[in-house]
Amino acid sequence: YRSLTAEKCHQHIALLPGTDAALALGMMHVLIGENLLDHDYIGRHTLGFDALQERVKLWPPERVAQTCGIPVDQVLQLARAFGEVAKRGDPVAIRTNYGLQRVHGGGMAIRNIACLPALVGAWRHAAGGVQLSSSDSFPKDNHALQRPDLIEAGAIPRTINMSTIGDDLRRDAAPEFGPRIDALIVYNSNPVAIAPESAKVAQGFAREDLFTVVLEHFQTDTADYADILLPATTQLEHVDAHSAYGHLYMLANNPAIVALGEAKPNTEIFRLLAARMGYDDPCFKESDDAIAAQAFKRDDVRAVHFDWDALKQKGWQKLNMPDAPFADGGFPTPSGKCEFYSARMLADGLDPLPTYIAPYESRASNPLLAAKYPLAMISPPARNFLNSTFINVQSLRSTEGEPHLDLHPDDAAVRGIASGDAVRIFNDRGSFIAKARVTDRARIGLVVGLSIWWKKLTADGRNANEVTSQRLTDMGGGPTFYDLLVQVEKA
Structure with missing residues (x-):
């Protein structure tokens, strides 16, 4: 899918969803086969290169191209560009993001990609390597919090994994599951809109005994399903300590205004609840400032100068971290090296x-299902929203218009669909209605449902998560929002 970001790139390679891991294997095949390697870095700071070399022989560019649905030349050109730039001594970097993880093999895809910089010594440079998120760089004191x-x-x-909440709220008590879920508190989330297999989620929340x-x-x-709805403060109204996804600064969130009406921070609601329930440990009486003061570990070198009062006054403090943290190895693995071969993964059954x-x-992994539902689908955020946030803002919703489905002209033609038509997107899990936009921004065989609309604000009371699956990723129990097949027809 040629997103707004992809349109600004020198080159956009439109893989089939869920095939990023194969592309990384193909790149490694070319890098090793053409000796576009940093042998010194590999020898000193990696583990298992010989085994990796044998593994990637199974992934020649031709096989990779067929798996990913792209030309062989694109595999070769990308690998050579990556390796040759590094060979010149210039930095090369990979910026991953969350979409490629939202498939069955999402964890392995990130693992494969993370091997590439070590092969070419990209970690030697402050501007080299790979980044998904900087969030784990922050030494949060989870024990204290x-x-x-x-x-x-x-x-x-x-x-309970929120990605399976649709099934879990509807389950009876069982030894492998535990007791039936009889009560829950929802905060900082909107699961009826954002969790997969949305119809099941709504059924679970609709239980009279929940x-x-x-x-x-x-x-x-x-909130429409709440027995009790309590007004929570916004970020503008309460004290908080922030880490980050993409930078290395601890931040103090100082309230800009006094909390409006009866709104309270989540922390205050839990303090009041703890008091009524008779919990008397001192932690249940700690103020937001006292909690924030415990957010980061002072004995960790990354936050060695952390002081909450000083942070509140200044607003920010940079983590004490080198610009090239893995230039001399020091990876957070048992060996301290980039582990091409991981005994820990083997012990975990991977x-x-x-x-x-x-x-x-x-189509490749489940041809019988593809015969019934031949189109892959992804559902990235619509341009005017932030996932499911801001959809209730009328001006933004007016700019976005209504739910759209982008599909390639060839896929539209065989279905008699034109831009502006109302279309029904469906599979065995459910369906939703959107307005078609026929565009070559979507690759052949893929449709793009811009998301995530609140269901109550759509014409049919449904959104793209009607068709997504509750099945989980290979590592970490993540959602597989971009691992699905659908059919599309005129509504």
């Missing part, structure tokens, strides 16, 4: 070497 020591001895906290409390700024889709994990739903 979460207080696991207050859990009764031997008790294991129950965790006690639901929602802390919110607005009457979201989820392939210890880079590999390719096919999507759950694609």
